Amino acid sequence: MLEVKQIKSGVVIDHISAGNGLKIFNKLKLNKTDNSVVLLMNVESKLLGKKDIIKIENTHDLDVDLLGLIDDNITITYIENSEVVRKRKVFIPKKVKGLIKCTNPRCITNSDSYIEPSFTLLSEKSLEYNCSYCDEITKYKL
Numbered sequence: 120m121l122e123v124k125q126i127k128s129g130v131v132i133d134h135i136s137a138g139n140g141l142k143i144f145n146k147l148k149l150n151k152t153d154n155s156v157v158l159l160m161n162v163e164s165k166l167l168g169k170k171d172i173i174k175i176e177n178t179h180d181l182d183v184d185l186l187g188l189i190d191d192n193i194t195i196t197y198i199e200n201s202e203v204v205r206k207r208k209v210f211i212p213k214k215v216k217g218l219i220k221c222t223n224p225r226c227i228t229n230s231d232s233y234i235e236p237s238f239t240l241l242s243e244k245s246l247e248y249n250c251s252y253c254d255e256i257t258k259y260k261l
C-alpha cells in the first residue's frame with residue numbers, strides 16, 4: 120500500500136472505480152484549485168479489485184450530484200482536525216440541474232443561456248434523463 124500523508128482537514132473521495140479518478144479530477148476542475156490534491160490510481164481494493172482515490176485538502180465543498188452521476192460506488196469521507204467527521208455514499212441523482220446538456224438542438228436550454236437545464240432520472244441502469252423543458256431523453260456521458 121502506498122504511503123500517503125493523511126490530510127488534516129478536507130475530503131477523501133474513495134472507492135472510485137479504477138479509471139474514473141482522472142475523469143472526476145477533470146470534471147471537478149481540480150487542476151484549477153489552490154488546495155492540495157492527491158490523485159491515487161489503481162490502488163488495491165478488496166471491494167473493487169482496483170480503485171482510484173482523490174484527496175482534497177482544506178475544503179468540504181464537493182458537487183455530490185456530479186460524483187453520483189460519474190460513479191455511484193463512491194464514498195466520501197470528510198475530515199476535520201485529522202478526524203473523520205462524516206462519511207457518506209453518493210447516489211445517482213434523481214433530479215439534475217445544469218450538469219447535463221440536452222441533446223435536442225432545438226431545446227430552449229440550448230439557445231437561452233439564462234435557463235438552467237433541468238432533468239429527471241428515467242433509468243438508473245442507462246443513466247437516461249428526461250429534459251424538463253422538451254421531454255427529450257438525454258444520456259449522461261462522462
Ligand SMILES: [Zn+2]
Nearest residue numbers: 221226250253
Ligand atoms: Zn431539452
